[in-house]
Amino acid sequence: MDITPIWLTLKLAGITTLLLLTIGLPLAWWLSKGRSVFKIIIEAIITMPLVLPPSVLGFYLLLAFSPQHGIGKWLLQNFNIQFVFSFQGLVLASVIYSMPFMIGPIKSALQQLPLSLSQASYSLGKTKWQTFVKVLVPNIKPSLLTAVVLTFAHTLGEFGVVLMIGGNIPNVTRVASIAVYDSVEQMDYASANVYSLILFAITFIMVITVFVFNKYQLKSPLE
């Protein structure tokens, strides 16, 4: 049995989670402060993948990054980058598709911290960035872990969007969820079962880890 789809899936989920953590932390912080019409629009766009059929998102990404026209053509001509039917395309689609799972818990946790924590830090002469790194982020650890695990687990299970933009190219874009579908199509139920069991086990262990970790963090230290 070919184990490459499992490896590709883990690689995709890892890269996506790292990228989203880097983008998501400052973005969630920005969204957590105040409510302007512009922020509401940005938040709505970020939340869209939660309710949009993955195939619709995948379809538009396929059109947008097609090397024949638009952004896709420009990227190919100027930087020799092709997102369609490539691993980097899967990463791009996964980042967009899983973004609400990273942003949501972090933003919510930051909003629940008392405003006086930031103000106390500012009164000591600390910048907004120092306050974010030293005071705010360390106090949202459980939510941060939840966001990371949800993002990783959600990326493991992506199907529609990765199939649309990545297709089913062995060793390049054939991730585990697609391999399951492909195996069933070929009546190879044994392989489908192995891929499914591995995905199930990884996801279950991750979710259990979050519950166990957060169990000890449930009581707010401020209480």
Place this chain on the structure above:
Amino acid sequence: MISIDIEKKLNTYKGLQVLKIARQFDAGSITKIYGPSGVGKTTLLKIIAGFIKPEKGIITVENITWLDTGSKTFLPPQKRMAGFVFQDYALFPNMNVREHLEYATSDAAWIERLLSIGKLENLVMHTPQYLSGGQQQRLAILRALAIKPKLLLMDEPFPALDPEMKTDLIYKLKILFDELGTTVLIVSHSPEELEDLCTDEVFINL
């Protein structure tokens, strides 16, 4: 000398009210601010610290303009560095007692002295969740003092302390304020408890 002349709209249970304060405070003075609930005592401290912007006003501290709505001057809280003791303490749950003070200052000798004043020397490794209300309150006061502020704003700083501890702390704080030349504004619901400490008073009512 600290000069304050501000106007701030407040949403109260009586509807929209305006907090108007025009007042000067001598350098090194210790002033208690008292008045009924909801008249804007905490808001006043937060305006001075730079956490809230008033609709109109001028604040100058030792000839430096912290706020002037006319010329749109607004010095951020980080530049004002007014020590602030919050009513809810606002301690950092991720930091222990020593880390709170080290976050504010790198002066090790000053940290040791503050710990001694607050009688927290034996609790340096404790995070706020393992401190009593009185210990948390003392830590909040020490953290604000760690930056050696020229202006200290204290919002209900003593109610969680037992009488003996309160008397001892107030005595030591008075010496410290003199030494640092700190001007202090203290909001209190029990102005009588500050008789020995304060040199001036302001009554606020809408």
